[in-house]
Amino acid sequence: xxxxxxxxxxxxxxxxxxxxxxxxxxxxxxxxxxxxxxxxxxxxxxxxxxxxxxxxxxxxxxxxxxxxxxxxxxxxxxxxxxxxxxxxxxxxxxxxxxxxxxxxxxxxxxx
Amino acid sequence: xxxxxxxxxxxxxxxxxxxxxxxxxxxxxxxxxxxxxxxxxxxxxxxxxxxxxxxxxxxxxxxxxxxxxxxxxxxxxxxxxxxxxxxxxxxxxxxxxxxxxxxxxxxxxxxxxxx
Numbered sequence: 001x002x003x004x005x006x007x008x009x010x011x012x013x014x015x016x017x018x019x020x021x022x023x024x025x026x027x028x029x030x031x032x033x034x035x036x037x038x039x040x041x042x043x044x045x046x047x048x049x050x051x052x053x054x055x056x057x058x059x060x061x062x063x064x065x066x067x068x069x070x071x072x073x074x075x076x077x078x079x080x081x082x083x084x085x086x087x088x089x090x091x092x093x094x095x096x097x098x099x100x101x102x103x104x105x106x107x108x109x110x111x
Numbered sequence: 112x113x114x115x116x117x118x119x120x121x122x123x124x125x126x127x128x129x130x131x132x133x134x135x136x137x138x139x140x141x142x143x144x145x146x147x148x149x150x151x152x153x154x155x156x157x158x159x160x161x162x163x164x165x166x167x168x169x170x171x172x173x174x175x176x177x178x179x180x181x182x183x184x185x186x187x188x189x190x191x192x193x194x195x196x197x198x199x200x201x202x203x204x205x206x207x208x209x210x211x212x213x214x215x216x217x218x219x220x221x222x223x224x225x226x
Contacts, residue, residue: 006153032213043115043201043217044154051213088153092213098144098167099203099215101153 003027006089006102015111019076023089023102026070030091030100033065035074038086038104047087048074079109113138115204115218123224124192132187132221134202142166142207143185144215145177148199160185161207189223197225 006023013019021035032051036044048063050056050072056063064073072091076083086106090099116135124130136143142161146154156169160179174190183204189196199222203215 004153008151034214036217041199041220041222043117043219046214046216049214090153097213098156098159098169099146099154100156101146103151103153 001026002103003100004089004091004102007105008103010106010108012108012110013079015079015081015109017079017109019074019079019083019107019109021074021076021087021089021105021107023072023091024070025072025091025100027093027100028067028070029093031094032092033063033072034090034092034099035061035063036088036090037083038088040086044088081109081111083107084109115202115216117200117202117218117221119221120219121222121224123226126192126194126225128192129188129190130192130223132189132200132202132223134185134187134204134218136183136185136202136204137216140204140206140216141183142205143179143183144203144205145185145187146201146203146217147171148201148220150198154201157187192225194225197223199223 034049038044053067062075086104089102144159145157148154158168199220205215206212
């Protein structure tokens with residue numbers, strides 16, 4: 001069993017819809033959580049990070065962490081075709097230490 | 112402020128050869144981490160360097176080695192290349208564990224193809 005599980009998709013939504021992404025994890029030692037966006041053949045771009053449980057909002061993006069359920073989510077409001085990419089969740093046990101990634105979810109926003 | 116840069120962009124090598132990949136960290140960052148991303152998968156942690164010392168290693172064999180220089184740039188060396196080493200190699204820089212900061216910023220990657 002992988003430490004971090006993520007549905008590979010693809011997830012196809014119409015432009016303007018809410019995109020809902022999530023990851024589950026098995027190791028309760030994870031303390032901080034990140035979401036990255038990766039376009040084809042490019043490096044991952046940091047979108048959101050949260051420490052411990054709770055919600056965080058930044059523009060069209062909302063990240064949620066539920067440590068009791070070992071479940072994290074990312075919501076993208078008013079999705080645009082430019083949001084079409086692979087979204088990776090990542091988590092770490094100590095500040096500045098290694099990140100453990102999910103396998104990524106491919107998202108396609110159709111105009 | 113400059114971001115993370117990596118060179119070369121693409122590389123084709125033959126099985127058994129050796130390769131060196133390079134990374135320049137973001138301005139002000141003293142920690143560099145290397146990841147391997149196979150096609151269709153998430154990145155896998157190779158190792159991390161903090162102030163020129165190895166600071167953690169993932170489940171990769173010793174033929175994967177690295178260096179960090181006084182200016183915090185870094186190299187990843189892979190000896191005796193195997194076909195399965197074909198992947199996107201990503202470098203990420205961060206402020207390091209003593210800063211209490213945990214964001215890691217990635218470069219564009221080096222795509223290695225082993226034939």
